[in-house]
Amino acid sequence: MEEEIKLMKGNEALAMAMIRYGADGYFGYPITPQSEVLETLMAQKPWETTGMVVLQAESEVASINMVYGGAASGKVVCTSSSSPGISLMQEGISYMAASELPALIINVMRGGPGLGTIQPSQADYFQATKGGGHGDYHLITLAPSSVQEMCDFVGLGWDLAFKYLTPAIILADGVVGQMMEKVVLPPQRKRLTDEEVRQRCPWAANGRKGMRKKNVITSLELDPSLMEVNNERFQRTYKKIEENEVRFESIGTEDCDYLIVAFGSLARISQKAVEMARKRGLKIGILRPITLWPFPKAEVARLSERVKGILVPELNAGQMIEDVRLAAGSGVRVEHFGRLGGIVPSPDEILDAFEKLFLGK
Amino acid sequence: MKVEIVIAGFGGQGVLSMGKILAYSGLMEDKEVTWMPAYGPEQRGGTANVTVILSDEKISSPILNSYDIAIVLNQQSLDKFESKVKPGGVLIYDNYGIHHAPSRKDISVYNVNAMEATFDLKNDKAYNMVVLGALLKVCPVVSLESVLKGLKKSLPERHHHLIPLNEEAIKKGMSLIDK
Missing domain, CATH: 3.40.50.920 (Rossmann fold)
Structure with a gap:
């Protein structure tokens, strides 16, 4: 599929961008004002064309852990939700940050705290930029202001996540999610083959097939002196991101x-x-x-x-x-x-x- | 050229889809467009409104405080949006179900009996297209040709046989305006 000009909602553009990027999987649970992401993916049926998996999980906690599993095997995976759902995901996001895994999380924010309203809000700024879950970590946080950026930041988010091996989040709000604008969809990219994934992600837990030492992905390190070394490595990554990726x-x-x-x-x-x-x-x-x-x-x-x-x-x-x-x-x-x-x-x-x-x- | 439009009425009157068709028509004319619904638990009976902006240049805010054109299809929407039409702007309303007619003198006010016209068409789903026709006659913000092209583009193929019906409704709406 070539580049295409379309009129669509921000949420629909997110879904289309995932497919066009060559994503391997989306795991989510519906919530206003971003339900069109899952709905669009279900209507597009990418499992019949690119082979992308789309799954409605039983909860947000399940979705984020499916993303954790997908990312650990080197796959291009993501989830999306709105504020209350993103709160439920914080444990999984912290684990992924600590396991140095690339993944994309999308929050189309609504009014809070609590279940709040379904209308637009930006009240999850602290949660997204200051960690959100426990421990010393940051998420690369992208804030789209147009439907075109909703589309573009899906690719950018994954590119940055894989470059630095850390999760990235798109922090959108109900206005950008619900509004329709003109959008140029990128050409369709092919999903990576298992061999390409093995080459790009030598750290991935995707079956060692007798070829190498086993890869273990965990956020647990009971020896504090080693955990400090891990933390110092995370901080070096964050410093590099701060030096190179300000937009x-x-x-x-x-x-x-x-x-x-x-x-x-x-x-x-x-x-x-x-x-x-x-x-x-x-x-x-x-x-x-x-x-x-x-x-x-x-x-x-x-x-x-x-x-x-x-x-x-x-x-x-x-x-x-x-x-x-x-x-x-x-x-x-x-x-x-x-x-x-x-x-x-x-x-x-x-x-x-x-x-x-x-x-x- | 830039035109800022609000369409407001009851959920179920086709307010959001009318806005969508306008937006698609703008796209057919290579314009920049935004379509911003007041989304919420407002379908079927509650009030619904959508802001549509058509422009030759990049559009800044999708949310506005005043409009060039307001199309209001119930009393609540008239009460809410009459004061928000820019001086010299246009207000189109359907008299059906309106108790207090608009009173501003510094704007052009058009009353379209779209509901009655829709009864004549014997197709109540075409109501929003009748209103759209009235708009196109009052202010040709997009051409009829672009609207039909936009319909073709936005409707799934299984609904394409309905396009002539929509065209008829639009033309009916156009005939309601003496201009």
């Missing part, structure tokens, strides 16, 4: 007096607010972190020396703002604007908040 988009930041730092759908809504502000003669730039971890600290620091103030609009009570404040230091005012529980602000609400906070209007 962001800047819009109008070169001549701006003020800055908005926003991710996902809120970066899009903020962009409209900024267009309205420019008509009123206010120069506001937008920095959109694409990787939430590693966070674009250096760019925030660079811009914070130039601007009079930074607004951080989020669909939460103030999470990414902590990273912005750390990066910006104390020389510049950093303010938060948030809507909670599944409410999404309109562009004028963001502009009003900006004018109230920084211009005293």
Whole structure:
């Protein structure tokens, strides 16, 4: 299949991107607002074409452990869910981080805490970027703001996960999941053969067939001196990721007096607010972190020396703002604007908040 | 060119699919499009609305505070969206089930009797296509040709025999507007 232009929902684009990437398996359990991922995969029946396995597991705990098993055998596997389901998966994600396994996890966030609402939210920023499960680990965290990025970050997520041997997460929200836009689907890639998997993943537990020493994949190491060595190795990986994989988009930041730092759908809504502000003669730039971890600290620091103030609009009570404040230091005012529980602000609400906070209007 | 549209009514009236067909038609004309539903437990009886943006340039926010065109198909939606039409914009409503007609003077207001027209067609599923026809007559945001192409592209092949029916409904809707 060639490259193709389609109109689809973000969730549908995730599913199509998995198939086109040549994924080996998807394991998931339906939950709004991302149920279209599993539904699209079931409708596409990739097991009949590429041989990809699609399985509705009995729970999120089961799905993440199926992903753990698939990743341990060197396969290209993933799961998706929404906030409450992702909370259930944290143990498995921590085990995969400790076992240095590549996998893709997708969270299309909804309002929390608890079962909360089914409407869009960004309140799982801390969970995704600061570990989420127990132990010292990070997930490569990608924040799409368009349907095209929902598609592209599936491939990017797996590429990075396999490059660094650590799980990656796509942290999307209900807006990006439910919205339809134009998307260019990549050409169909072939799934790797067993031989190719053996070559790419010599560490994989996929049957040694008398050819090599056995591979053991575990997160357990009872000797603390050895566990410290493991942890130091994880930290070296995280440092490399921080050095090489920071991604962001800047819009109008070169001549701006003020800055908005926003991710996902809120970066899009903020962009409209900024267009309205420019008509009123206010120069506001937008920095959109694409990787939430590693966070674009250096760019925030660079811009914070130039601007009079930074607004951080989020669909939460103030999470990414902590990273912005750390990066910006104390020389510049950093303010938060948030809507909670599944409410999404309109562009004028963001502009009003900006004018109230920084211009005293 | 950029046009920002909200379509609102009861769940089941075909509000979301009408938006989808508009979006597909925009795609046929090589436009940038976004389709953003207010999703939730709103099917069958609750209120439903969708924001559709068609543009020659990249679209920033899929969520808006004001609209060039509002199409409202019940009283709640009229109450909610009348004030959100930009000055000089367009409001299209169906008088069926409306108790308080819109009162703004700084926008163009069109009343389409789409429900009655749909009864004439003897196909109540075509209601949203009648409304779409009215929109296309008031503001030709996309061409009829693109709509039909979009329908062909978005409907599974087993439903393609319904396209002439949809075309008839759209034309019926167009005939409801004197312009």
